Amino acid sequence: MDATTAVRLSLADADHDPLANRTDRALSVVKRGILTGRLRPGQQLIESEIAEMLGMSKTPVREALKTLVGSGLVSLSRYKGAVVRELDSDAAAAVYDLRVLLEPEAVRRTVTTGGDLGAASSALDRAVAAGEAGDEVGMSLANRDFHRSLYLGCGNPLLVATLDGLKDQTALVSVSGWRAAGGWRTEAGEHRAILDAALAGDGDRAAGAVREHITGFVARVLPRLGPTVDPSDQDGTAEPAAG
Structure with missing residues (x-):
């Protein structure tokens, strides 16, 4: 995989937080690059190159x-x-397994307690518009917003934080996996079914639609992932490349 020079990074991509320090801004830019797929799994992250950019x-x-x-x-x-982490099939299965246990219940709670669904509807519209325009980055961000807006109102901050972390890790798969899962239209249709159930106030149906959406994606995409990475090459003891 090419080094980071293959992708231009900019502070314009950082979260707009006037109180953020340099570390926070660097974190925001690199994380956004990973979550949107601009920085691909396996891509080397060289300190000197990122710092210069x-x-x-x-x-x-x-x-x-x-x-x-x-x-x-x-x-x-x-x-x-x-390097951007390469999520092998075993690791991905573990992450999605936990997500399918937690996210449907979180969405059910949001719906049954009358949580605001306006953000989810807006996110779905943005995802569809991005898909039609061929904007993979915009679609990825909108899809993340869609899922988060549905579980954000579950009433349990720890559950929200856990799902946020899981969504970050599943981005390593879903950035490219939507193609294998039938394309963005398939995903948008499944999201529409989830939102329709939520808008109807049917928490159980919404939870079931979320569960089917996640398990269906797993069934279509995970078999295409590579085998487990040799742990001798990723022992966690190295230092980031200074360049």
Whole structure:
């Protein structure tokens, strides 16, 4: 996989937080690049290249990469240093298994307690528009917003935080997996079924639609992933490549 020079990173992609320090801004930019698929699984993340692109020293970039290692989006290779994590079939199955146990219940709670669904409807419209325009980045971000807006009102902050982390890791698969899963129209149709059930106030039906959506994606996509990565190449003891 090519190094980060194959993708231009910019502070314009950072979250608009005026109080964010350099480490937070570097973290925001690199994380967004991973979640949108601009930085692909297996892609090497070289501190000096990222720092030059963002106009900062290597220290905040190094700290940002360490944070991403802790969140499971970046792994440390003995030979390459920091790379975007490649989620093999075993790891992906574990992440999706936990998500399918938690997300349907979170959505059911949001619906049954009368949570606001306006953001979900807006996110679905944006995802469809992005799909029609061939905008994979926009579609990826809108789909994440759709799912999050449906479980955000579940009433349990710990459950929300857990699902946020799982969604980050599933992005390593879903960024490219929607093609194998039947394309963006298939995904949009399944999202529409979830939203229709939620708007009807039927929490059980919405939860069931979420469960079918996730398990269907897993059945179509996970068999296409590679076998388990050799742990001797990713032992977690390396340092991010300074470049």
